[in-house]
Amino acid sequence: MKLSTKGRYGLRAMIDLADYSEYEAVSISSISERQSISVSYLEQLIAKLKKAGLVNSIRGAQGGYVLAKPAIDISVGDVLRALEGGLVPVDCSELTGESSCSGSGHCVTKFVWQRINDSIQDAVDSMTLEELVADSRRVRQSNPEGTGCDI
Amino acid sequence: MKLSTKGRYGLRAMIDLADYSEYEAVSISSISERQSISVSYLEQLIAKLKKAGLVNSIRGAQGGYVLAKPAIDISVGDVLRALEGGLVPVDCSELTGESSCSGSGHCVTKFVWQRINDSIQDAVDSMTLEELVADSRRVRQSNPEGTGCDI
DNA sequence: AGATATCCGAGTGAATTAGTGGGATTTGAG
DNA sequence: CTCAAATCCCACTAATTCACTCGGATATCT
Numbered sequence: 382m383k384l385s386t387k388g389r390y391g392l393r394a395m396i397d398l399a400d401y402s403e404y405e406a407v408s409i410s411s412i413s414e415r416q417s418i419s420v421s422y423l424e425q426l427i428a429k430l431k432k433a434g435l436v437n438s439i440r441g442a443q444g445g446y447v448l449a450k451p452a453i454d455i456s457v458g459d460v461l462r463a464l465e466g467g468l469v470p471v472d473c474s475e476l477t478g479e480s481s482c483s484g485s486g487h488c489v490t491k492f493v494w495q496r497i498n499d500s501i502q503d504a505v506d507s508m509t510l511e512e513l514v515a516d517s518r519r520v521r522q523s524n525p526e527g528t529g530c531d532i
Numbered sequence: 533m534k535l536s537t538k539g540r541y542g543l544r545a546m547i548d549l550a551d552y553s554e555y556e557a558v559s560i561s562s563i564s565e566r567q568s569i570s571v572s573y574l575e576q577l578i579a580k581l582k583k584a585g586l587v588n589s590i591r592g593a594q595g596g597y598v599l600a601k602p603a604i605d606i607s608v609g610d611v612l613r614a615l616e617g618g619l620v621p622v623d624c625s626e627l628t629g630e631s632s633c634s635g636s637g638h639c640v641t642k643f644v645w646q647r648i649n650d651s652i653q654d655a656v657d658s659m660t661l662e663e664l665v666a667d668s669r670r671v672r673q674s675n676p677e678g679t680g681c682d683i
Numbered sequence: 684a685g686a687t688a689t690c691c692g693a694g695t696g697a698a699t700t701a702g703t704g705g706g707a708t709t710t711g712a713g
Numbered sequence: 714c715t716c717a718a719a720t721c722c723c724a725c726t727a728a729t730t731c732a733c734t735c736g737g738a739t740a741t742c743t
Contacts, residue, residue, distance in 0.1 A: 384621040441741025442687040503650035592710025593718040
């Protein structure tokens with residue numbers, strides 16, 4: 382029941398990208414320096430974000446990445462689902478029909494997983510990238526040489 | 533971000549135990565038959581539940597397990613935390629003080645993990661074993677030969 | 684032309700998961 | 714007393730997932 386480094390690093394990368402891509406494309410190497418995440422690993426993460434339609438890429442020299450839509454329209458849930466491949470703690474709860482679970486399809490614990498899942502989705506969908514970027518800028522102002530977070 | 537089989541099987545075992553331990557101790561082998569979980573694996577799970585103070589054991593012949601307190605006083609969260617060793621998606625969010633995260637201790641994503649964590653705890657702590665046992669009995673009555681859930 | 688980028692897939696060591704198996708100990712019943 | 718039914722308590726392992734790294738192809742601005 383842990384969030385993987387994909388989700389943790391990826392959200393940081395996405396905040397960084399939202400923060401710096403307002404006027405120019407942001408390269409992976411610059412995110413790598415600021416966030417202390419390796420270039421090769423970042424490539425993987427951003428590939429997933431691109432496939433999910435959250436960022437656009439510009440190839441070639443002076444290229445990089447930009448958000449595919451305004452930061453206010455991107456939720457933490459969008460980012461985390463793209464990186465983790467769904468945020469569902471138990472697969473059963475996604476099966477909507479009666480056909481799930483063996484036999485006649487009754488499953489008491491299914492109700493539990495569904496409820497846990499709903500609460501997670503509510504939480505992550507209620508936070509937008511814009512809010513986090515604003516927080517991040519506030520923090521940086523009061524602490525210019527801060528190193529960021531190591532997790 | 534998946535719940536392990538420990539949590540999934542263990543909650544089913546606990547519901548089964550709560551269901552059948554009202555008048556006599558319940559043996560691992562009887563849970564094993566009803567829930568289709570191997571005896572050896574169940575031993576591990578129930579050992580954790582015992583260590584967490586959720587069940588008591590009675591050794592020797594005709595022995596078995598009983599709940600350590602009324603089902604209404606045991607939440608899904610109690611069970612899952614005992615089995616999964618905490619339900620915290622990111623460790624950082626448990627560090628309460630300012631000392632977390634490198635450098636000066638600012639961490640924007642920390643707020644995110646904290647919020648996800650809180651919503652999970654709220655969800656699991658709001659469901660009691662008693663409710664689930666009641667559900668389970670209702671289901672069994674309307675579907676006597678049901679096989680239960682396979683996850 | 685060359686530097687700076689993204690793009691893409693394969694490979695790998697470490698850690699975790701999901702179990703099994705063997706044997707010691709305890710205790711009620713016959 | 715003895716035996717069978719239980720819990721208890723390890724240690725072990727195969728498979729999977731995680732957390733990356735590496736090499737090279739492709740595109741594009743200067």
